[in-house]
Structures are given as C-alpha cells and as structure tokens.
Amino acid sequence: MIHVLVSDSMSSEGLQPILNAPQINVVQKKVEEVEEELHLFDAILVRSATKVTEELLKKMTNLKIVGRAGVGVDNIDIDAATKYGVVVINAPNGNTISTAEHTFAMMASLLRHIPQASVSVKSNEWNRNAFVGTELYGKSLGIIGFGRIGGELAKRARVFGMDVLVYDPFLTKDRAEKIGVKICAFDELLAGADIITVHTPLIKETKGILNKESIAKAKKGVYLLNCARGGIIDEEGLIYHLKNKHVAGAALDVFEVEPPVNNKLLEFENVIVTPHLGASTKEAQLNVAAQVTQEVLNYLDGKPVTSSINLPTLTKELFDKIQPFYQLAKKMGNIVSQCMRVPVQEIAIQYEGTVAELETSFITKALLSGFLGARVDITVNEVNAGMIAKERGITFSEKITENKSGYENCLEVKVFGDDQTFVLKGTHVPNYGERIVGINDFNIDFYPTGHLMYIQHQDKPGVIGRVGKVLGDHEINIATMQVGRKVKGGEAIMMLAFDRVLDPSLTKQLASYEEIVSVKTIDL
Numbered sequence: 001m002i003h004v005l006v007s008d009s010m011s012s013e014g015l016q017p018i019l020n021a022p023q024i025n026v027v028q029k030k031v032e033e034v035e036e037e038l039h040l041f042d043a044i045l046v047r048s049a050t051k052v053t054e055e056l057l058k059k060m061t062n063l064k065i066v067g068r069a070g071v072g073v074d075n076i077d078i079d080a081a082t083k084y085g086v087v088v089i090n091a092p093n094g095n096t097i098s099t100a101e102h103t104f105a106m107m108a109s110l111l112r113h114i115p116q117a118s119v120s121v122k123s124n125e126w127n128r129n130a131f132v133g134t135e136l137y138g139k140s141l142g143i144i145g146f147g148r149i150g151g152e153l154a155k156r157a158r159v160f161g162m163d164v165l166v167y168d169p170f171l172t173k174d175r176a177e178k179i180g181v182k183i184c185a186f187d188e189l190l191a192g193a194d195i196i197t198v199h200t201p202l203i204k205e206t207k208g209i210l211n212k213e214s215i216a217k218a219k220k221g222v223y224l225l226n227c228a229r230g231g232i233i234d235e236e237g238l239i240y241h242l243k244n245k246h247v248a249g250a251a252l253d254v255f256e257v258e259p260p261v262n263n264k265l266l267e268f269e270n271v272i273v274t275p276h277l278g279a280s281t282k283e284a285q286l287n288v289a290a291q292v293t294q295e296v297l298n299y300l301d302g303k304p305v306t307s308s309i310n311l312p313t314l315t316k317e318l319f320d321k322i323q324p325f326y327q328l329a330k331k332m333g334n335i336v337s338q339c340m341r342v343p344v345q346e347i348a349i350q351y352e353g354t355v356a357e358l359e360t361s362f363i364t365k366a367l368l369s370g371f372l373g374a375r376v377d378i379t380v381n382e383v384n385a386g387m388i389a390k391e392r393g394i395t396f397s398e399k400i401t402e403n404k405s406g407y408e409n410c411l412e413v414k415v416f417g418d419d420q421t422f423v424l425k426g427t428h429v430p431n432y433g434e435r436i437v438g439i440n441d442f443n444i445d446f447y448p449t450g451h452l453m454y455i456q457h458q459d460k461p462g463v464i465g466r467v468g469k470v471l472g473d474h475e476i477n478i479a480t481m482q483v484g485r486k487v488k489g490g491e492a493i494m495m496l497a498f499d500r501v502l503d504p505s506l507t508k509q510l511a512s513y514e515e516i517v518s519v520k521t522i523d524l
C-alpha cells in the first residue's frame with residue numbers, strides 16, 4: 001500500500017485521480033495531526049502553508065516525493081530533500097493566469113483606490129473627491145522578473161496602453177520583442193517606471209531587491225506591487241518610503257511573515273492588501289492540484305516527471321528510451337562497487353553510440369547511485385547521488401566518445417581507487433537485454449542479475465574443474481558461467497551466476513588456491 005499525505009487544502013476535483021487510485025491510501029490532514037505516522041508516507045502534497053523542513057524530512061523516512069501544488073518552492077528545503085533522495089516537483093503553469101490577473105486587479109485597484117472607496121461607501125459616506133485616481137493608460141509599468149507571470153501581466157498592460165519596462169537578467173531579446181516590452185538595466189527601470197511590480201522567485205539575489213536604497217532611485221510618487229513573495233520588497237524600506245511619501249501607494253498579496261502580525265504596513269491608508277490570493281481561483285486550484293497529482297502518480301509508478309526541481313526533466317518518450325540504460329548503469333555502478341572494495345577517488349563514465357544521444361546526466365546519476373548504494377546506508381538515488389559522491393570526496397565525470405565498441409551502444413565506467421583501477425563495459429541489446437561485455441581488459445558477455453561470483457585466476461588446466469568441484473561439494477548449482485582470457489596461459493576471469501546467496505566461507509576457500517588471484521561475490 002502506498003501512503004500519500006495531502007497536508008494543505010487542495011481542489012478535491014484535482015485530487016480525484018489519486019483519491020481513486022487503488023493501492024493508494026490518501027490522508028488529508030495537517031502534518032501536526034499525523035506526527036506518529038509520518039514515517040509511513042511515500043509522498044506529501046503541499047501548497048505554501050506546510051513547511052517541508054529538514055526536520056520534517058528526517059521524520060518522513062519513507063518519503064519519495066514532495067509535490068508542490070503551485071510555483072514557489074521556498075517553503076521546501078530543496079537541499080535537504082535532495083540530500084535524502086526525495087524528488088521535489090511543482091506545478092509551474094497552473095496558476096500563472098490567475099496570478100497575473102490578480103496582480104492586474106491589484107494595480108487597477110491601487111491606482112483607483114477601489115478598496116478604500118468600497119469601505120467608505122459601506123460606511124455610509126459618499127466622498128467622490130477623496131478617491132480621485134490615476135489612469136493606467138500611458139503609464140510605464142516596470143516588471144522585475146519576466147517569467148511566466150511577468151509575461152502574462154505585460155500582455156495585459158500593453159492592451160491597456162501601458163509602456164512596459166522589464167528587468168530580468170535571463171530574458172532574451174526575442175521574447176521581449178515578441179511581447180513588446182523594453183529590456184532595461186535595474187536602475188534604468190527604477191528611474192523610468194511609474195508603477196513597479198516584482199515577479200521573481202524569492203532567492204538570495206532577489207531578497208530585498210527593492211529596499212530603502214533602490215526605492216530611493218525610483219520616481220517620486222511611484223506605486224509598488226508585490227504579488228510574488230514576501231521579502232522581495234523589503235518591508236522596512238517600503239515603510240520608510242511610504243512615510244516620506246516617495247512611494248504613493250503599494251499593493252501587497254504577500255508578506256515577509258504570513259499571516260502578517262503587528263505589521264506596520266497594514267496601518268497605511270494607501271497600502272492595499274490581500275491574503276496571498278494570487279493563485280486562489282477555482283481554475284488555478286484545479287490546475288495545480290491536477291498537475292501535481294498526475295506527476296506524483298507518475299513518479300510512484302516509475303514513470304518520468306516533467307516538472308522536477310531537483311532532477312533533470314524527461315518526456316515520456318525520452319524516459320522510455322533512457323530506461324534500459326538507466327537500469328544497466330545502476331547495475332554497473334553496483335557491480336564495480338562490490339568488485340572494488342577500497343576507497344575510491346574518481347569515477348569516469350564514457351558513452352558511445354546511440355546512448356550518447358540521450359540525457360546522459362541522468363544515466364550518470366543512476367550509475368553513481370548504484371555505486372554509492374552498495375557503500376552507504378542511506379537512500380541513494382538519482383536525486384542525491386551527485387551530492388553524496390561530492391560529500392564523500394568522489395569526483396565524477398562523463399564524456400561522449402566515438403563508438404569503437406563494436407556494439408550499437410556502450411557505457412564504460414572507469415573507477416580509480418586506492419592502488420586499483422577497475423573498468424566495466426556494458427551494452428543494451430534491443431529485444432535481448434542488458435549485457436556486461438568487458439571487465440578490465442577482458443571481453444566477456446553476461447547478464448547482470450542475481451547472485452554472481454567474479455574470479456580472477458591463471459589460465460591453467462584444472463582451475464575451472466576445481467571451482468566446479470568446490471561448489472558441487474557444497475551442493476551449489478552453477479546457473480551460468482562465462483570465462484575470458486587475453487592470452488593462453490595468462491591472466492583469466494570467470495563470472496558465475498547462482499540461484500542463491502553464497503556463504504562467505506566459500507569465497508575464502510576458493511581464494512586459497514594458488515591459481516586463483518581473487519574471488520568477489522556480487523549480489524544485484
């Protein structure tokens with residue numbers, strides 16, 4: 001049974017596929033209400049209220065995926081999730097339109113004093129002079145952060161006859177031209193805009209991007225909006241400039257602390273506020289819940305996810321192509337790790353042939369996770385493998401080379417450890433399966449599965465018979481056996497497969513023979 005925790009309120013229509021899925025137990029409760037059962041959950045679905053901290057992740061020992069029904073993932077400790085091998089996905093597009101519309105509504109309300117006028121009329125006043133507004137037409141709107149929401153907002157502003165100035169270090173000229181906005185330097189936007197709105201993520205570069213100093217560079221009488229994340233506009237800086245009237249008014253959907261407690265901003269008549277409502281429409285909530293539900297179902301079913309924050313994203317088509325190599329790489333990493341029981345400093349992976357045309361970074365992570373999984377006692381997967389390798393001082397690299405392997409595709413891993421180097425080659429043959437086709441300088445051909453024994457020995461008469469006899473004496477059936485050598489009478493290798501795990505005493509007995517150089521068991 002798979003257990004899924006939905007810890008924030010979400011559209012039940014959007015959740016239907018997961019609620020109806022057989023073998024999935026969905027619990028819709030707050031984290032605090034299931035403290036005792038946290039270790040059971042395979043997935044957690046959140047909006048912005050639940051804080052997915054390292055502390056929570058530590059308690060959720062079975063967790064595989066965090067689904068964020070929305071865009072911002074600042075309520076999720078991505079580094080910690082990555083460290084514990086937990087995939088984080090979001091629903092990046094589902095609430096774009098709603099948030100752009102909300103920002104636009106806030107802008108119009110701010111300049112026409114609609115919330116204040118509404119309160120006034122409801123208090124039996126009829127004071128038309130007190131609420132004389134400002135037109136949007138012909139004004140310059142400065143947008144900081146020109147992604148999905150910034151872009152949609154700009155389209156609406158253009159239709160209202162506004163000029164749009166944009167500051168986004170990652171914006172291409174093409175996109176700006178298409179929407180009809182002017183790319184600006186930050187200070188240029190500050191100096192030119194009548195209204196400034198922020199639509200960036202909250203990251204260290206954007207935290208307080210509008211603050212006491214930068215707001216001072218804006219036009220006197222500027223209007224400011226934040227419908228992205230509290231803290232992008234520094235609240236102290238904003239208060240300072242509201243008091244000195246440099247800022248004519250502000251519209252805020254988000255706050256540094258939510259809900260705002262004793263927040264001075266709420267005392268200003270020319271500050272209008274909403275309680276983080278940007279994404280709060282039926283449509284957006286259905287979209288994000290449905291998107292995140294489908295992604296979580298896919299992931300739990302071993303299918304690709306398309307909006308992961310800490311994994312390369314793959315389409316279904318690409319995932320199907322990668323899948324065989326992913327499995328092969330994982331096994332190769334595991335085999336090398338078990339054959340090379342020494343500290344390792346470097347892992348170099350080489351791709352040849354058709355595999356080189358795929359998303360190799362994903363395959364490299366699978367290989368690393370196979371390698372590390374055989375060495376560490378924490379969950380290692382493609383999410384955290386790179387980070388764990390680095391933590392343990394293992395460098396890794398990948399390169400694509402000309403295909404000289406003789407196979408349609410070939411993965412080669414070379415591992416450098418204390419006084420040892422180990423090389424393993426593998427291929428995937430369509431309709432036949434994965435094969436290991438090289439160990440160090442030896443050609444060999446075996447199916448990497450089950451319980452294996454790798455023997456290095458001298459190519460002398462009787463060695464194979466002796467190994468067979470020892471195993472036979474212990475009533476151990478050899479399922480398959482491959483041998484390889486380079487020159488007659490020189491070094492040789494054997495790879496044997498068994499139906500069960502072997503007793504370590506057998507390894508010792510076989511290794512004691514003079515012609516046998518080393519014996520390693522491998523369990524896949």
Ligand SMILES: NC(=O)c1ccc[n+]([C@@H]2O[C@H](COP(=O)([O-])OP(=O)(O)OC[C@H]3O[C@@H](n4cnc5c(N)ncnc54)[C@H](O)[C@@H]3O)[C@@H](O)[C@H]2O)c1
Nearest residue numbers: 072145146147148149168170199200201205227228278279
């Ligand atoms: N109020 C709400 O309910 C609500 C709803 C949805 C999204 N949001 C928030 O809105 C914000 C934008 O969402 P989006 O979907 O448009 O995201 P997005 O990723 O599409 O766009 C963000 C843009 O910010 C730009 N950016 C990054 N660093 C920057 C910097 N230092 N200076 C200027 N620009 C920078 C990026 O290049 C990108 O174009 C996010 O913070 C999201 O959490 C709020």
Ligand SMILES: O=C(O)CC[C@@H](O)C(=O)O
Nearest residue numbers: 047048070071072279280
């Ligand atoms: O969950 C919400 O309503 C807020 C979502 C919004 O802030 C987001 O970043 O997508």
